[in-house]
Amino acid sequence: MRITCPLCGDRDRREFTYYGAADYLARPGMDAPAEAWDAYLHLRDNPAGATRDLWYHEMGCAAWLVVNRDTISHEVLSVRLVTDAQAEGGTA
Known part of the structure; x- marks a missing residue:
């Protein structure tokens, strides 16, 4: 699988670390219920x-990315910096 980092360009998946669903960006407030x-x-x-995942470009620019991909075909649909994704919609 190849991921196109917005800062570094097309890279092999082994340069990145997968951190899970992009849902982690929607952290509850400190006063949120248990x-x-x-x-x-x-x-x-x-x-x-289709999924939205968090990836870290560990062997590159050290950017956090939101990667939209298809878990069936392994096609990468889009890649954005987390900061850009949050600016456009509040969360990724």
Whole structure:
């Protein structure tokens, strides 16, 4: 699999570290109830198809990325910097 880093260009997947669903960017507030924190920390979907994931460009520019990809075909649909994704919609 190849990922096109917005800063470094097309790279092999081995330069990146997968960190899970981009849902982690929607952290509950400090005053959120325990149920919200439980869901944030422990409950994740495992879809077959399109996903939004967090990846870290460990062997490159050290950027955090939101990668939209298809888990069935392994096609990378889009890649954005986390900071850009948050600026456009509040969360990734």
